Every structure is written in structure tokens, then in C-alpha cells.
Amino acid sequence: MGKKRDEMKEEKKKKKKGKKACCEREGLRKGAWSAEEDKILVDFITQNGQTTWRNLPRLAGLLRCGKSCRLRWTNYLRPDIKRGPFSPDEENTIIHLHSTLGNKWAAIASNLPGRTDNDIKNFWNSHLRKRFSGEVLDQTSSLSKSVDTKHESPQTRLLVQSENVRVETAESHLSSKSEDDYLLCLWNSKVGDSFPSDREGAGAQSPASQTSSYIRTIESGSRARNLSEPCKKTSFPGETDQKVKLLNCKKEAEEFGSNSDDSKSDDSSDTMLKILLDFPMGSNEMEFLQDPFDDVSTGTLH
DNA sequence: AATCGACTCAACCGCACTATC
DNA sequence: AGATAGTGCGGTTGAGTCGAT
Numbered sequence: 001m002g003k004k005r006d007e008m009k010e011e012k013k014k015k016k017k018g019k020k021a022c023c024e025r026e027g028l029r030k031g032a033w034s035a036e037e038d039k040i041l042v043d044f045i046t047q048n049g050q051t052t053w054r055n056l057p058r059l060a061g062l063l064r065c066g067k068s069c070r071l072r073w074t075n076y077l078r079p080d081i082k083r084g085p086f087s088p089d090e091e092n093t094i095i096h097l098h099s100t101l102g103n104k105w106a107a108i109a110s111n112l113p114g115r116t117d118n119d120i121k122n123f124w125n126s127h128l129r130k131r132f133s134g135e136v137l138d139q140t141s142s143l144s145k146s147v148d149t150k151h152e153s154p155q156t157r158l159l160v161q162s163e164n165v166r167v168e169t170a171e172s173h174l175s176s177k178s179e180d181d182y183l184l185c186l187w188n189s190k191v192g193d194s195f196p197s198d199r200e201g202a203g204a205q206s207p208a209s210q211t212s213s214y215i216r217t218i219e220s221g222s223r224a225r226n227l228s229e230p231c232k233k234t235s236f237p238g239e240t241d242q243k244v245k246l247l248n249c250k251k252e253a254e255e256f257g258s259n260s261d262d263s264k265s266d267d268s269s270d271t272m273l274k275i276l277l278d279f280p281m282g283s284n285e286m287e288f289l290q291d292p293f294d295d296v297s298t299g300t301l302h
Numbered sequence: 303a304a305t306c307g308a309c310t311c312a313a314c315c316g317c318a319c320t321a322t323c
Numbered sequence: 324a325g326a327t328a329g330t331g332c333g334g335t336t337g338a339g340t341c342g343a344t
Contacts, residue, residue, distance in 0.1 A: 122311050
């Protein structure tokens with residue numbers, strides 16, 4: 001491969017113009033970290049905590065940019081980082097979460113204590129992508145293609161919004177809970193039992209694809225939530241906001257429902273509503289899926 | 303022993319988001 | 324409201340390693 005690769009490298013170098021990286025601008029070190037640099041960084045953070053990353057290198061006496069320091073710390077030096085190969089459980093968790101969250105490595109990592117988004121990304125790209133990408137891509141593309149909200153009734157759209165908020169809330173909890181594979185729990189719990197129709201027929205499917213089937217069922221019933229893009233970037237919205245949004249959505253839906261005479265005609269929203277209402281609630285491990293309106297109505301919004 | 307190619311993983315880059323002024 | 328700084332994230336790169344030939 002030698003020559004071709006070199007030529008490609010050169011071409012890429014030529015293409016790379018414009019904005020210089022911060023390290024280049026400031027004449028700072030790049031590339032692999034030395035043991036000494038690691039020690040300086042660890043010592044500094046141990047003594048001072050995490051100050052602003054931009055100032056850290058100067059204060060610590062490192063010839064690195066702040067971004068580089070942050071990356072080194074979060075991906076490698078942090079004391080709670082788990083090294084070594086991924087366990088089968090971790091692998092399953094990654095597969096399941098990736099099937100619903102897509103390439104949201106940070107969100108996936110939040111469910112795997114001690115693993116970084118970079119670790120998981122690398123693991124996926126090197127071990128799992130070949131095995132699963134085709135299957136998952138098919139699923140997500142069919143998800144996004146399958147529904148077109150433009151052609152839904154306003155009532156349905158409101159229910160869709162409501163469901164979006166609910167799913168986001170669930171994802172938010174998902175991302176904050178660290179130890180359990182919620183999708184597996186979901187499938188193995190009563191919720192799994194309540195999954196519609198073709199569970200028997202899907203006997204040969206993996207839990208992951210079965211779960212996806214359920215999500216697809218909701219999707220095809222009413223809405224166009226693109227699960228390959230489940231949430232906006234950095235973090236999930238706050239739960240309180242979610243509840244306010246949900247409350248608004250529900251109010252709107254109720255108002256619309258009382259004013260509308262086509263409520264009988266929308267099978268998809270009926271199905272949707274049924275799924276929502278049939279969702280098992282209770283004091284179990286799936287509590288996070290509990291209807292937030294309960295809290296709202298009892299004035300215990302938190 | 304030398305070479306090649308596949309693979310791994312740390313690190314970089316650039317974009318997007320949020321907070322602050 | 325707009326500008327700027329700080330940070331998080333996902334995609335990509337490239338050096339190092341290892342097995343096959």
C-alpha cells in the first residue's frame with residue numbers, strides 16, 4: 001500500500017489549509033503525551049481541580065493547548081477510567097444503545113461507567129460496525145422514511161410531540177442511570193410483555209432488534225421521530241423543562257381534541273394513545289417512564 | 303528477516319452548543 | 324441582540340503493533 005498511501009497523505013496535507021489548530025497558532029506541543037506531561041497534568045488537577053481548560057496548561061506549566069489537556073484527562077488520565085477489553089455485557093449495552101441512539105457516543109458512554117465516548121467509538125468502529133452497521137442502517141433509514149408528519153392531523157402531531165418529550169425524558173434518565181442496560185430491562189420487564197403483537201413471530205430476533213421493532217411500531221403509528229438523531233448535541237434537556245413541554249403538549253392535545261370532530265377518524269393517534277396509556281407504571285425499575293403529569297398534577301414538579 | 307496489510311487506539315480537528323458580556 | 328469564550332462532541336487521522344506471506 002505504501003506509495004499510494006503516501007500520495008494520499010500529501011494530497012490531504014495540501015488540502016488542509018485555512019484555520020490553523022490552536023496548538024499550531026500558539027506554538028504548543030502536539031502528538032503523544034509523555035509520562036512527564038501526564039504527571040504534571042494529573043498533579044495539577046489533583047491539587048487544583050479542573051479550572052478552565054484554557055488556562056490550565058499555562059498554570060500547570062504545560063506546553064499544550066487546553067483542549068488537548070481536557071482530552072488527555074477525560075479520555076485517559078481520569079482515575080475512574082476502566083481499561084482493558086469490553087465485557088460481553090458492555091458489548092451488548094453498546095449494541096442496544098447504538099441501535100436506538102445512533103452515534104451518540106457520549107450518551108452511550110454515560111451508561112457504561114468507566115468507559116469514555118472515545119473508547120466506545122473506537123470499539124464500535126473496530127469491532128462492531130462491520131457486524132451491525134448494515135442492519136442498523138436499514139432500520140434507521142426505514143424509521144426516518146416511514147413517517148411523514150406533514151400528512152398527519154394536528155391532533156396526531158400534538159400527540160407526536162407529547163411522545164417525543166416522553167421519549168426524550170426516558171433517554172434523559174437512561175443517560176443518567178449508569179449501571180443497567182435499560183433496553184434489556186425494558187424488554188425483560190412488563191413493558192416488554194406489553195410490546196405489541198408480533199413478539200412471538202419475532203422469536204428469532206435479538207432483544208435489540210425486537211426493541212427497535214417496538215419503537216418502530218410507535219413510530220409508524222404516528223410520528224416522525226428520527227431515532228438516529230434522538231437529542232440535541234451535548235446534553236439531554238432538563239427534566240423540568242420536559243415536564244413543562246409535556247404539560248403544554250397535553251393541554252394542546254386536549255383542547256384540540258375537545259374542539260375537533262375528527263378524533264374518531266385517526267386510527268394512528270388512537271393506537272398511539274393506547275400504547276401510551278397501556279404503558280405499565282409503578283414502583284419498579286422502569287419508574288423513569290412514569291407519566292410526568294402525575295407529578296405535575298400533584299404539584300410535585302421537581 | 304523483510305515486507306505488507308489489517309487493525310487498534312490516542313490524539314487531533316472542526317463544528318455546534320451554551321454561558322457570559 | 325450580537326459577539327466572544329469555553330466546552331462538548333463526533334468524525335477522522337496516523338503512529339504503532341501484530342500476524343500473514
